[in-house]
Amino acid sequence: MTLATKLAHLSSTIKSSVNAKPIFKPTINLSILETHLQKCQSFKQFTQILSQMILTGLIADTFASSRLIKFSTDLLPFIDMSYSFKIFAFLESPNGFIFNTMMRAYIQRNVPQKAICLYKLMLNNNVGVDNYTYPLLAQASALRLSVFEGKLIHDHVLKAGFDSDVYVNNTLINMYAVCGDLSAARKLFDESPVLDLVSWNSILAGYVNADNVEEAKFIYNKMPERNIIASNSMIVLFGRKGNVAEACRLFKEMPKKDLVSWSALISCYEQNEMYEEALVLFMNMIDHRVMVDEVVVVSVLSACANLTVVKTGTSVHALAVKIGIECYINLQNALIHMYSSCGEITTAEKLFDAGHNLDLISWNSMISGYLKCGSVEKARALFDAMIEKDVVSWSTMISGYAQHDQFSETLSLFMEMQHHGIRPDEATLVSVISACTHLVALDQGKWIHAYIRKNGLKINSILGTTLIDMYMKLGCVDNALEVFHGTEEKGVSSWNALIIGFAMNGLADKSLEMFSEMKKSGVTPNEITFVGVLGACRHMGLVDEGHRHFNSMIQEHRLEPNSKHYGCMVDLLGRAGMLKEAEELIESMPMSPDVATWGALLGACKKHGDHEMGERVGRKLVELQPDHDGFHVLLSNIHASKGRWDDVLEVRGMMVRRGVVKIPGCSMIEANGIIHEFLAGDRTHPQINEIDNMLDEMAKKLKLEGYAPDTLEVAFDIDQEEKETTLFRHSEKLAIAFGLITISPPNPIRIMKNLRICNDCHTAAKFISRAFDREIVVRDRHRFHHFKHGSCSCMDFW
DNA sequence: TTAGGGTTAG
Secondary structure (H helix, E strand, O other): OOHHHHHHHHHHHHHHHOOOOOOOOOOOOHHHHHHHHHHOOOHHHHHHHHHHHHHHOHHHOHHHHHHHHHHHHHHOOOOOHHHHHHHHHHOOOOOHHHHHHHHHHHHHOOOHHHHHHHHHHHHHOOOOOOOOHHHHHHHHHHHOOOHHHHHHHHHHHHHHOOOOOHHHHHHHHHHHHHOOOHHHHHHHHHHOOOOOHHHHHHHHHHHHHOOOHHHHHHHHHHOOOOOHHHHHHHHHHHHHOOOHHHHHHHHHHOOOOOHHHHHHHHHHHHHOOOHHHHHHHHHHHHHOOOOOOHHHHHHHHHHHHHHOOHHHHHHHHHHHHHOOOOOOHHHHHHHHHHHHHOOOHHHHHHHHHHOOOOOHHHHHHHHHHHHHOOOHHHHHHHHHHOOOOOHHHHHHHHHHHHHOOOHHHHHHHHHHHHHOOOOOOHHHHHHHHHHHHHHOOHHHHHHHHHHHHHOOOOOOHHHHHHHHHHHHHOOOHHHHHHHHHHOOOOOHHHHHHHHHHHHHOOOHHHHHHHHHHHHHOOOOOOHHHHHHHHHHHHHHOOHHHHHHHHHHHHHOOOOOOOHHHHHHHHHHHHHOOOHHHHHHHHHHOOOOOOHHHHHHHHHHHHHOOOHHHHHHHHHHHHHHOOOOHHHHHHHHHHHHHOOOHHHHHHHHHHHHHHOOOOOOOEEEEEEOOEEEEEEOOOOOOOOHHHHHHHHHHHHHHHHHHOOOOOHHHOOOOOOHHHHHHHHHOOHHHHHHHHHHHHOOOOOOEEEEEOOOOOHHHHHHHHHHHHHOOOOEEEEOOOOEEEEEOOEEOOOOOO
């Protein structure tokens, strides 16, 4: 559309929109126009001025119409841009001034493409461009992030001969920098005949935003004059790069600081997880009577959220109200986030309900707040109510499920996320993988690993650790190793996952080997490392080596052993039959021994048949934790193994009186992507008949192999044959039978049990692995058992 | 004659 047709088209619109018949005789002229416009209070008054201008013909005066356009686009908030454009289009021959004003208005409203269109219109209609036009065009290209367009503008600048105008050059430098073409920006900067402070700041900003510390430092050091904006940018850059010391040094050296300087350093602390320092500096800032605004308050609130200091957060909130900045959307987000992070969900709820036009961040904060205080359902309801969700919303909800042990929901929500085409990030995948681990969903876990590889996602230290942990816990040692070697940033946790994983899988020597390799590579072991190392010794029965590591932990690495480490040692000694030493170690503990430690000793008593000590420890334990099912069961089993059925009944009676419910043994197995669960004696599985047949076949084959049921495991006073039947319907055996039917060789049959595998099932599994020539992997509450050719990786030491 | 401007930092 040419300008002429455009004008013709629009002049009819504008004529009908203004009051063509003013009540008063039109009196307007150039000398009073400015006063009228300044006094103009409403759209109606404005249309009266406009109609008077049309009727008097004043509109044809370019100066008058340029004032009209300036007021309508910039000074009168009740006139919208489309109306201004109608006036503009109505003008017979707008000059360069008027074009520039319109372009500026479009750029301010973030519609740069219209500014570019106007420029084309200018060229087509031979409207003279000037040195004010090009900075606007450079800015428009910068907003559109189009170097292509920016280069064209640059060409026009050269042709039109404005290349020695410092404004023009500065906006072009900025355009190149914003669009990421730093070499073009630098070339222009180096070749520009005119440079001022803004030129230096613009090129510096380019390097700062590109995180190019070298070049930024070079420019900063060469600047003819240190200016506050440049120093502020450098603080920001150092902060982003984690170089807090440099940022601090620069801040201290600055002869003059402004609000942004303080705020930059506070945010630097906040970004580098130095939350306390951020708060201290903020207090300092207030003491120095520096003005505070909403940006710095947002940083400070985030620090409060991370430190969960709701008291400080509340006073910062009060300050925000006092200085009248609480209406800012970012501030509202920060407040809601702070309160919900601190567990003050009711306060967060109030702000959330009262706020309007709150953005995604607030919704996400509320979801995580609800999850933090355990209201999974409320979180889900809010999540479902969201019209727009981002990856954070999905990840928050997904990890919420995982944190509340709702692993099936974790996976199904992840599937839904995929369905919506949302790309998961590392945080999402960590939760999903951990859910796979808990559900023994190896196929799904492998699928996610493949997804990571296919999509080229970076395996950072946390994600790597989660994957290693999954493969180890699912008995896939080789895959775990492969992930470990493929992880670039190996943190102490990556090593830990490997050390613990090897130990768990019965490869204690590998575990200890890794430990020395870890030390060689310069990674400092932590408490968790020693849980793995001592665990490895425990699984192998390496009493001396265990002692050595335990002592080195204290003497060499200056780590304080916690109850877990003591528990390991007690278990190690106890299993080796050194019951006396184990009991002494418990008594020497600096902290009061936890139930797990006593439990380890109780287990050892049972194993070594120390009835006297077992009873003593057992009674202590049931007193210590009267609601714990396992200890009652263990105590009653000790009695049962001695055939003391009266005592068994007494313990069982105690359990009934105390309302202790024995957690039923449950085995899980994944087949074709579906998780199947079996309880002892379970007959609910749809393929129960086939399973029954397989159980019969198993029984026959096992008898031939010489298997004898270990009826001592059945702690009920029932007859022998009945005991054998009960034994043969243990959940592990049901799962193995099901595995034999559904999982084709050579794939191993992988089973997870919530409790420890019982003696008889352990023996039976060994026999089955030989009789059926199948590999069986059972992960129980404690560790792994890889059954192959009639023996187990734990070498019967568990 | 009168009128209009650019850039950077938390």
